Amino acid sequence: GNSVTQMEGPVTLSEEAFLTINCTYTATGYPSLFWYVQYPGEGLQLLLKATKADDKGSNKGFEATYRKETTSFHLEKGSVQVSDSAVYFCARMDAGNNRKLIWGLGTSLAVNP
């Protein structure tokens, strides 16, 4: 089927720890891939994206590389901060005419000082 699977949370880290949130997808072809972030009490906002295989998206110290061999788009950050505490959503473009996004279930991250 067509889906996006992300690692279950919650993820709890200490400040300055290394972060990885796994995301894999199933799809026909090579759809654009996204990471969105939702801070407490807010709507979502785009964190980064990659539109083709081997692209690396990056923003605010976060990175994710589009790996077609493993159909993955894992989110990484070398040193997390308390302000990174949020829910992170992986998504891919639905390549059909409706151009909707297909969403993962979200991964909650809590960073402790």
Next chain:
Amino acid sequence: DGGITQSPKYLFRKEGQNVTLSCEQNLNHDAMYWYRQDPGQGLRLIYYSQIVNDFQKGDIAEGYSVSREKKESFPLTVTSAQKNPTAFYLCASSIGGVGNTGELFFGEGSRLTVL
């Protein structure tokens, strides 16, 4: 500032009552979306509209209705037919059409509680 405005931020409703959530955008986007967010279930698409006077059902449209009479506005009505309406509702917009890059712009959400 350009963006999406949802109102009200918090809403309480008695069972059997319809309620309408407002969503307004000044980004000149063609496409607008309504999502429902429940703990552990991620985002589920309720309705979406790619152009004025047109809209399509999403994955969980039962018990909801929408209209798109103006480009800027996409109100969502939660009807009494919706069996479990307590949730966090998110409105979003995007450029839409062939120019759609997949970037959605979200409002801050409306939290509906049915008493």
